[in-house]
Amino acid sequence: MSTNVIAVHIRNLQLHNATPTTIRHRLDNLQRLEAKLGKPLIEATVDELVEWQAGLRVSPSSIATYTAHIRSFYRWALLNGVIEIDPTIHLVTPKLKRRLPRPIPEQDLAVALITSRYDHQLFCVFLLAGYCGLRCGEIARIARSDIREDEKNGGAYLVVHGKGGHERIIRIAPDIYTEVRSLMGRAGFLFLSKNGQPYTPNRLTQITSAHLKAIGLPYTLHTLRHRFATRLADLGADVRDVQVALGHQHLSTTTLYLASNTRRSTSSVDRLGRGLSSMTRR
Known part of the structure; x- marks a missing residue:
């Protein structure tokens, strides 16, 4: 069921003319999260997603990117009646430091x-x-x-x-x-x-x-x-x-x-x- 929902979501991105890079990254993030949970994404709970985010061992900017992809999926699912509650409501977007340019001499x-x-x-x-x-x-x-x-x-x-x-x-x-x-x-x-x-x-x-x-x-x-x-x-x-x-x-x-x-x-x-x-x- 969840695999079908992911496929529908990806087709929706294609209809909205999302770039191939965005589609590829979205699909990769959704599939990896589903594998991590060991259950369909639409069955994920708030606590499970909070635990998933807390367990990420990547840079703050990567956490922000992963979280944005997951949030977008669940907001789409909520808007289309696939789920009744958005389980990403307690996910936190890390505050990123502004990085100064580092030009090559x-x-x-x-x-x-x-x-x-x-x-x-x-x-x-x-x-x-x-x-x-x-x-x-x-x-x-x-x-x-x-x-x-x-x-x-x-x-x-x-x-x-x-x-x-x-x-x-x-x-x-x-x-x-x-x-x-x-x-x-x-x-x-x-x-x-x-x-x-x-x-x-x-x-x-x-x-x-x-x-x-x-x-x-x-x-x-x-x-x-x-x-x-x-x-x-x-x-x-x-x-x-x-x-x-x-x-x-x-x-x-x-x-x-x-x-x-x-x-x-x-x-x-x-x-x-x-x-x-x-x-x-x-």
Whole structure:
């Protein structure tokens, strides 16, 4: 019975045009919870779900994600008359700390680019993250048809398939596009594995992380995205433009990059500090 309910719920997500990633994660969470409970999900009690959440040994952000998936399922079940009481009423959503960006330093980015030259696909992945601000999943989903060359000014424009099914258009600078263009001799996805299949975001993350670790750099591909955003802020880009480029839904997320950007204020702070000697002169 519960398996059928899960299947109906998944079909409902598909009807609402949920992304394949959301559907996959929802299904995985529901199946793992059902296996943990050892009974159909629709028979779960409030106490059982509280015990399940308390037993999670993952990061607070993962707990928040798992809880959101489970809550969504039971709210849908309640709305459709599958259950009479929502058993998630006492689940707690952890308060998450706001994490400041951790951009890869420029000299380390240069090392990552130089050492990836032997693999042009890997080199272009680093370019698209560090100079266009793309997430790993967005890079994996790039197809030839998503790119429109700018014949007048050089470079190109890219339709990015972002998180939650949201699309945006970003600029690829001429120097970056010169490198990416060599991957466009075929239709379909740009980044393919040796067997000709497109990379999954997880696999692309593993490959880039392994390369960075092998050359002694303690970073991930996402830190190159952070570098893109902080460098835009350094150059004086409008915060709204940075928000659009990154595909942030909320401006508050983008302002974190401005909060960590100290270069523009450094000279003013230094000038202010120079008044100390005259102020304290006896």
